[in-house]
Amino acid sequence: MAHDAVAPASSGTSEMVRSATSESRLARYGLIALSLAFVGLFLVLPLAIVFTEALRKGPGAFFEAIADPETWAAIRLTLLVAAIAVPLNLVFGIAAAWAIAKFEFKGKAFLTTLIDLPFSVSPVISGLVFVLLFGSHSLLGPWLSSHGIKVLFAVPGIVLATVFVTFPFVARELIPLMQEQGTSDEEAALSLGASGWQTFWYVTLPNIKWGLLYGVLLCNARAMGEFGAVSVVSGHIRGMTNTMPLQVEILYNEYNFIGAFAVATLLALLALVTLVIKSLLEFKFSAQIAAARKH
Amino acid sequence: MTISLPQRWQFRQPSVIPGFGLALGVTLSWLILVILIPLSGLAWRSSTLGWSTFWTLATDQRTLNALKISFGTAFLAALANVVFGVLLAWVLVRYRFFGRRVIDAMVDLPFALPTAVAGIALTTLYAPNGWIGSLLTPLGLKVAFTPLGIVFALIFVGLPFVVRTVQPIMEEIDREVEEAAATLGATRFQTVSRVLLPGLAPAVLTGFALAFARGVGEYGSVIFIAGNLPYVSEIAPLLIVIRLEEFNYPAATAIAAVMLIISFVMLLVINSIQAWSRRRYGYGA
Numbered sequence: 001m002a003h004d005a006v007a008p009a010s011s012g013t014s015e016m017v018r019s020a021t022s023e024s025r026l027a028r029y030g031l032i033a034l035s036l037a038f039v040g041l042f043l044v045l046p047l048a049i050v051f052t053e054a055l056r057k058g059p060g061a062f063f064e065a066i067a068d069p070e071t072w073a074a075i076r077l078t079l080l081v082a083a084i085a086v087p088l089n090l091v092f093g094i095a096a097a098w099a100i101a102k103f104e105f106k107g108k109a110f111l112t113t114l115i116d117l118p119f120s121v122s123p124v125i126s127g128l129v130f131v132l133l134f135g136s137h138s139l140l141g142p143w144l145s146s147h148g149i150k151v152l153f154a155v156p157g158i159v160l161a162t163v164f165v166t167f168p169f170v171a172r173e174l175i176p177l178m179q180e181q182g183t184s185d186e187e188a189a190l191s192l193g194a195s196g197w198q199t200f201w202y203v204t205l206p207n208i209k210w211g212l213l214y215g216v217l218l219c220n221a222r223a224m225g226e227f228g229a230v231s232v233v234s235g236h237i238r239g240m241t242n243t244m245p246l247q248v249e250i251l252y253n254e255y256n257f258i259g260a261f262a263v264a265t266l267l268a269l270l271a272l273v274t275l276v277i278k279s280l281l282e283f284k285f286s287a288q289i290a291a292a293r294k295h
Numbered sequence: 296m297t298i299s300l301p302q303r304w305q306f307r308q309p310s311v312i313p314g315f316g317l318a319l320g321v322t323l324s325w326l327i328l329v330i331l332i333p334l335s336g337l338a339w340r341s342s343t344l345g346w347s348t349f350w351t352l353a354t355d356q357r358t359l360n361a362l363k364i365s366f367g368t369a370f371l372a373a374l375a376n377v378v379f380g381v382l383l384a385w386v387l388v389r390y391r392f393f394g395r396r397v398i399d400a401m402v403d404l405p406f407a408l409p410t411a412v413a414g415i416a417l418t419t420l421y422a423p424n425g426w427i428g429s430l431l432t433p434l435g436l437k438v439a440f441t442p443l444g445i446v447f448a449l450i451f452v453g454l455p456f457v458v459r460t461v462q463p464i465m466e467e468i469d470r471e472v473e474e475a476a477a478t479l480g481a482t483r484f485q486t487v488s489r490v491l492l493p494g495l496a497p498a499v500l501t502g503f504a505l506a507f508a509r510g511v512g513e514y515g516s517v518i519f520i521a522g523n524l525p526y527v528s529e530i531a532p533l534l535i536v537i538r539l540e541e542f543n544y545p546a547a548t549a550i551a552a553v554m555l556i557i558s559f560v561m562l563l564v565i566n567s568i569q570a571w572s573r574r575r576y577g578y579g580a
Contacts, residue, residue, distance in 0.1 A: 031382065039398050039401055043401045095321035095322050096322040105308070120559075124536055128547060128551050131544075133332070133333050164329055164333065218407075224409070245411040245412070248409075248415065249519075264411075271407035271409070
């Protein structure tokens with residue numbers, strides 16, 4: 001591990017000369033070591049143990065656990081739920097960012113607060129509100145069951161809870177980015193005769209594509225990994241309404257640790273891919289992403 | 296073109312950009328349908344309970360203990376995250392060392408890793424026979440299946456909130472302030488602790504509030520490591536789930552309502568402290 005602090009004085013000259021605006025070498029190394037220890041203990045080890053536990057009995061047991069039909073059903077359901085929830089919140093996010101970033105209107109701050117609401121609600125409560133809305137004791141419950149519509153303990157409920165939880169992700173990434181970019185590009189396009197949709201497709205969308213991709217990635221990671229909200233509405237019907245995180249819980253509680261960690265590896269890989277793409281985006285398009293980070 | 300009519304109340308300022316109606320329409324209908332109707336259902340349900348029933352349910356000893364544990368552990372974890380989050384942000388912003396980019400990327404892991412995965416991983420690590428647990432047991436320290444385990448899980452979950460709010464503000468700090476402090480004879484420690492850190496207070500407070508709010512409601516990562524002993528290590532979200540499984544909807548609704556009210560009041564208090572300290576010290580804002 002090395003090296004100099006980012007102080008003007010320490011760049012060219014010897015490291016022995018300490019700039020007045022940086023710490024002593026001992027303090028620097030100490031602080032770096034402390035943070036490395038913390039990151040190692042709290043972030044790296046939990047990630048590492050997912051893979052070692054899954055492979056504890058060798059790759060054979062690992063693949064056997066993955067090939068279990070219930071696990072496959074969980075994977076399919078998770079992909080289906082994300083495939084519905086993410087595009088819905090993508091369209092919403094773009095619409096919300098367009099209205100909030102490109103226009104000045106009364107109640108804008110309040111609207112932004114409302115969009116952030118799901119972030120401050122416990123996932124369990126996010127699931128509970130749908131149980132109260134669609135459950136057998138609710139107003140809608142008897143009507144739904146008499147018409148043979150199943151929302152709770154079925155795929156629609158899981159999708160609704162996931163949409164609720166992932167609601168702010170895309171909008172939250174796009175709003176600061178589009179606010180920073182302003183409206184001059186769009187005004188230029190419009191004055192040159194472009195229609196509204198043309199302006200959006202050829203001017204706005206290329207400007208926001210990296211921020212949009214980042215928002216979609218985060219939204220997708222949360223949609224596939226959501227546990228609390230989905231757990232409340234799913235009913236845990238094996239092979240039917242179990243998503244991957246719920247399958248992890250069930251296998252773990254049955255002391256099938258290889259199985260639980262095998263499914264967990266897939267989710268951890270999803271997280272790693274998300275992080276790698278995010279870092280690449282930040283590295284290549286730091287200026288564009290930086291605007292989105294300041295919220 | 297539009298002629299401005301200064302006396303009239305306007306919902307929005309005129310603009311040549313099209314699509315306001317469509318964008319706001321989509322936003323509002325989606326917001327009302329997905330968020331507001333379900334949440335108002337919760338409010339309506341708790342209001343139909345009646346005040347005395349609500350009070351009896353909310354002050355049940357097991358509920359009180361669960362709330363105390365949820366808010367207490369979330370508070371401790373958010374405090375720990377302030378210490379380590381500011382340290383990490385400082386190291387990432389100020390120092391260049393091998394592996395810095397990897398560490399920077401790793402900080403977002405708790406955002407990306409599903410909470411259930413984090414939960415079983417931390418439990419396996421800190422269980423008495425786990426990699427870390429087996430080192431701590433001889434010292435008489437039990438983490439897994441105790442309230443301390445809850446704190447550890449919430450530290451994991453809340454860390455990125457503090458780092459990611461403090462880091463961009465730290466990057467913007469004007470170096471001249473530090474140089475001024477140094478020329479006036481402050482030691483480096485004094486400069487950092489008396490000049491730099493107070494200016495970061497609003498950002499740190501935001502990070503604290505976000506980590507705290509997330510910790511109070513956290514479920515997936517906690518239930519595996521907590522041990523879930525009623526009155527001792529049972530968190531409020533878990534008690535909601537238990538009441539739901541008993542089909543005791545009034546109790547579940549009451550706990551949820553109390554959690555939402557407390558969180559809301561706390562965020563309100565933190566927001567006003569923040570506004571005050573931003574006026575008093577803040578950078579950037």
